[in-house]
Amino acid sequence: MSDKAIGVVGAGTMGQGIAQVLISSGFNAQLYDVADEQLGRARSNIEKGLSKLVAKDKLSEADKNAALARLSTSTALDALSDCEVIIEAAPEQPALKEKLFRDLSHLSSDAILASNTSSLSLTRLAAVCERPERVVGMHFFNPVPVLKLVEVIRAEQTSDSTVERIERLAEALGKTAVPVGDSPGFAVNRLLVPMINEAAFLVQEGAATPEAVDAAMKLGAAHPMGPLALADLIGLDVCLAIMNVLQDGFGDPKYRPCPLLKRMVDAGYLGRKTGRGFHRYD
Numbered sequence: 334m335s336d337k338a339i340g341v342v343g344a345g346t347m348g349q350g351i352a353q354v355l356i357s358s359g360f361n362a363q364l365y366d367v368a369d370e371q372l373g374r375a376r377s378n379i380e381k382g383l384s385k386l387v388a389k390d391k392l393s394e395a396d397k398n399a400a401l402a403r404l405s406t407s408t409a410l411d412a413l414s415d416c417e418v419i420i421e422a423a424p425e426q427p428a429l430k431e432k433l434f435r436d437l438s439h440l441s442s443d444a445i446l447a448s449n450t451s452s453l454s455l456t457r458l459a460a461v462c463e464r465p466e467r468v469v470g471m472h473f474f475n476p477v478p479v480l481k482l483v484e485v486i487r488a489e490q491t492s493d494s495t496v497e498r499i500e501r502l503a504e505a506l507g508k509t510a511v512p513v514g515d516s517p518g519f520a521v522n523r524l525l526v527p528m529i530n531e532a533a534f535l536v537q538e539g540a541a542t543p544e545a546v547d548a549a550m551k552l553g554a555a556h557p558m559g560p561l562a563l564a565d566l567i568g569l570d571v572c573l574a575i576m577n578v579l580q581d582g583f584g585d586p587k588y589r590p591c592p593l594l595k596r597m598v599d600a601g602y603l604g605r606k607t608g609r610g611f612h613r614y615d
């Protein structure tokens with residue numbers, strides 16, 4: 334990899350985590366978002382994330398400052414024009430992502446365009462781009478600085494060299510790349526989110542409280558956190574969107590979203606980010 338910055342589109346939770354891992358692994362990162370305030374929040378959260386590592390003696394104060402100096406932010410998409418790889422982590426809205434990919438493919442004729450989409454079709458995203466062979470899925474997991482997996486998703490059009498390049502980048506970030514086909518939900522979310530949906534059914538039916546469901550899965554299946562606490566971490570809107578993608582993609586009723594999950598999203602109880610989901614947060 335050269336010294337050119339890696340672009341990150343979207344300064345939400347995932348974009349922040351990806352940018353943090355890039356700069357702490359020695360890469361320059363160019364973080365883009367439409368909202369200046371969001372970029373400010375992102376910089377401050379990334380600084381907090383790096384400070385955690387300093388507090389645990391995993392990073393020196395000097396290395397933290399050097400990493401922060403490798404982070405640039407901008408509200409202008411043009412700032413990404415010199416990037417060799419651009420990782421898109423915008424909200425999971427198909428029309429938004431397609432527009433971004435179309436714009437990014439015009440902005441740079443040779444950058445690799447990777448999407449952190451949690452379930453949308455990479456083949457469809459590649460189809461709106463010039464040179465679709467450089468489009469690939471690079472799916473990180475929340476919290477990005479902690480979880481080691483990157484699913485590398487090959488669209489129908491993706492070239493071998495694009496996949497190899499992204500696998501090398503994942504490795505340079507200390508992650509393990511696992512190849513997955515372009516199938517709805519890929520591997521992890523196809524397994525994880527139906528489990529969360531089923532946990533919501535348990536609560537809806539009054540069979541167990543959220544606390545009981547979470548305690549059961551932590552103690553009985555050694556999960557680091559229960560499925561409903563995890564839903565709150567991921568965002569209930571994101572979980573619902575993934576269930577909808579699974580249901581539309583497979584046409585199988587086993588993927589029907591739990592009505593309680595839908596109602597909670599309608600109510601704005603989206604999890605940690607709104608202070609209330611299956612659990613309450615201060």
Ligand code: CAA
Nearest residue numbers: 382383385386389451473474475476478479522557558567
């Ligand atoms: N930057 C750097 N380090 C961080 C960090 C950050 N932002 N956040 C946490 N850490 C570190 C902590 O410093 C801590 O380090 P040590 O082990 O050295 O002490 C470690 O990570 C664990 O953090 P905590 O002690 O704060 O918390 P914990 O032990 O309770 O673990 C958890 C929290 C990591 C979230 C754990 O419960 C977990 O792994 N849960 C499952 C998460 C999961 O399944 N995520 C996948 C969601 S699906 C997804 O993301 C894909 C999608 O498309 C929806």
